[in-house]
Amino acid sequence: MNLAELNKVALAMVAPGKGILAADESSGTIKKRFDGINVESTEESRRDYREMLLRSSEAMTKSISGVILYDETIWQNARDGTPLVKIIEQSGATPGIKVDEGTQALPNCPGELVTVGLDKLAERLKKYYDRGARFAKWRAVINIDKDKIPSMTAIHVNAHALGRYAALCQVAEIVPIVEPEVLMDGDHDIDRCYEVSQRVLNKTFQELRIQRVALEGMVLKPNMVVPGKKSTKQASVEEVAEKTIRLLKNCVPAAVPGIAFLSGGQSDEDATAHLDAMNRIGGLPWRLTFSYGRALQAAPLRAWSGKAENVAAGQRAFTHRARMNSLATKGEWKADLEKKAA
Ligand code: 13P
Numbered sequence: 001m002n003l004a005e006l007n008k009v010a011l012a013m014v015a016p017g018k019g020i021l022a023a024d025e026s027s028g029t030i031k032k033r034f035d036g037i038n039v040e041s042t043e044e045s046r047r048d049y050r051e052m053l054l055r056s057s058e059a060m061t062k063s064i065s066g067v068i069l070y071d072e073t074i075w076q077n078a079r080d081g082t083p084l085v086k087i088i089e090q091s092g093a094t095p096g097i098k099v100d101e102g103t104q105a106l107p108n109c110p111g112e113l114v115t116v117g118l119d120k121l122a123e124r125l126k127k128y129y130d131r132g133a134r135f136a137k138w139r140a141v142i143n144i145d146k147d148k149i150p151s152m153t154a155i156h157v158n159a160h161a162l163g164r165y166a167a168l169c170q171v172a173e174i175v176p177i178v179e180p181e182v183l184m185d186g187d188h189d190i191d192r193c194y195e196v197s198q199r200v201l202n203k204t205f206q207e208l209r210i211q212r213v214a215l216e217g218m219v220l221k222p223n224m225v226v227p228g229k230k231s232t233k234q235a236s237v238e239e240v241a242e243k244t245i246r247l248l249k250n251c252v253p254a255a256v257p258g259i260a261f262l263s264g265g266q267s268d269e270d271a272t273a274h275l276d277a278m279n280r281i282g283g284l285p286w287r288l289t290f291s292y293g294r295a296l297q298a299a300p301l302r303a304w305s306g307k308a309e310n311v312a313a314g315q316r317a318f319t320h321r322a323r324m325n326s327l328a329t330k331g332e333w334k335a336d337l338e339k340k341a342a
Contacts, residue, residue, distance in 0.1 A: 001170050006217030007257060009134050009175045012094060013219055014258025017326050018065035019290035023050055023297070024098035024137060026070060039306030043072070051078045052304060056315040060091035063322035068096045068137050068291070074128065085132040096135040096177070097128045099165065103141055112154040115140050118164050125172035135175040137221070138165040142182045144196050144228065155203050163207035170217055177260065177291065179221035180204045184264050186228035190235045194225045194243055201251035215255040221291050223264050224274055241277035245284070254285035263295030271295035272324045272333055279331035289329045296321050
């Protein structure tokens with residue numbers, strides 16, 4: 001393992017003013033997104049949509065440090081034959097790849113999931129490296145429900161798999177994004193999210209240590225500490241920022257170069273406001289940025305709606321969200337910048 005090189009890539013992924021575009025929706029998930037705008041999901045329409053994002057040169061050069069791709073996309077070429085990976089590299093961003101193979105029901109734990117995909121992962125990583133991927137992503141999903149969910153079992157097996165994946169990535173000279181996502185579905189309050197996220201992060205870092213993962217050569221992708229979507233007690237931006245920072249300070253070693261949050265179903269503007277408020281707190285040992293899927297793509301997806309004549313509008317919408325989040329990485333975002341653009 002070349003730790004200096006892994007550390008360099010990890011730091012570039014969280015460079016000030018930049019963050020990660022998560023464009024790694026599985027074929028099932030992108031179909032759901034396309035259903036929402038009445039567009040048929042075909043290999044070509046998926047390519048056209050992602051090409052539109054990757055050719056948004058202002059966003060890509062100024063605000064995006066890396067792009068997480070799905071297996072299909074990493075092998076695809078743009079309409080003019082240029083590999084999509086090359087378009088990312090030409091913009092100065094780093095290509096990355098989702099390597100987990102989704103979730104399965106966890107035996108003996110009704111309502112809980114385990115992420116799969118470790119079999120043959122070493123071979124797959126080699127192929128992705130040769131294609132240009134310099135980082136990868138693996139998402140573990142933890143549900144919150146009444147009393148017994150999450151179980152210790154679900155937290156343990158998912159953390160163990162994250163450790164296995166991260167160690168394999170580093171041997172392959174690929175920076176692992178370690179993503180233990182506590183879902184915001186449900187009616188739990190913000191303190192329950194804090195408590196569960198703390199258990200999950202502690203177990204995850206324990207497994208990373210046991211499996212000898214070099215913390216300087218990874219990026220953490222956590223959820224923010226937020227109430228469940230159906231909670232009757234919603235939280236202010238300041239409370240989310242303060243509790244998320246408190247959690248991270250308690251659980252994430254300073255050797256980790258950066259933390260890139262998922263948006264997890266927050267509104268576009270909430271995801272930006274929360275990141276901004278955390279960066280205003282300052283004095284942190286790690287860089288804090290975004291690795292958003294929905295909060296970067298909902299607006300461009302709507303503006304594009306599958307029509308070639310809307311490509312420029314889609315790119316404008318993407319560029320705007322990327323710029324807002326870029327400002328938030330520096331604690332320089334203001335709500336009225338959103339209104340001016342509307
Ligand atoms: P969201 O920002 O839509 O949660 O997606 C990020 C991601 O990569 C989830 O794995």
